[in-house]
Amino acid sequence: DAGVTQSPTHLIKTRGQHVTLRCSPISGHKSVSWYQQVLGQGPQFIFQYYEKEERGRGNFPDRFSARQFPNYSSELNVNALLLGDSALYLCASVRGQGITYEQYFGPGTRLTVT
């Protein structure tokens, strides 16, 4: 089975622009979470979607938004990009909502804002 896939792998944008990142979960997984990992730090939780509904949101500004589609794939959108948005954006899929389920991560999208 294919793992979590993310596109694009790398992206360079200019301050003020908009970006859309995409994620496809593992087949059978209905939950997708998004994380931002700034260089030298651990990942920070942005959003979780389960069954196409937002189930949780981290401490990120409204410039960050996301959605999940009927096939459980997801998009993360960031408006009005700032230099500080430069990071590795990781998507994770989970089989269910229980506390014991491990999250499987994709390879990430490396965003550089200039």
Add this chain to the structure above:
Amino acid sequence: AQKITQTQPGMFVQEKEAVTLDCTYDTSDPSYGLFWYKQPSSGEMIFLIYQGSYDQQNATEGRYSLNFQKARKSANLVISASQLGDSAMYFCAMRENTGFQKLVFGTGTRLLVSP
């Protein structure tokens, strides 16, 4: 608020030796899960091992074991028989029983395995 602390920015170990990576956590929730992930230079987070707060025994997965000391709120990762391919960043993470899938990560430990 939940918090994960990894106090070792970097660790060195020789091939075939065992190494312990430290992790302490803070939570007021009696139900939680602890996870360890490996992140090679490629960036992908690779799940290694899970420990539930109510699990009576320490988790083991192949060469990985988790030394869970609940009273001390520590969840150290032990890697036995280190291999060169173990060189990577290692992150400890925790999930509380909040109803949604949010992992809180530590700052990570960079492990270098030398021949």
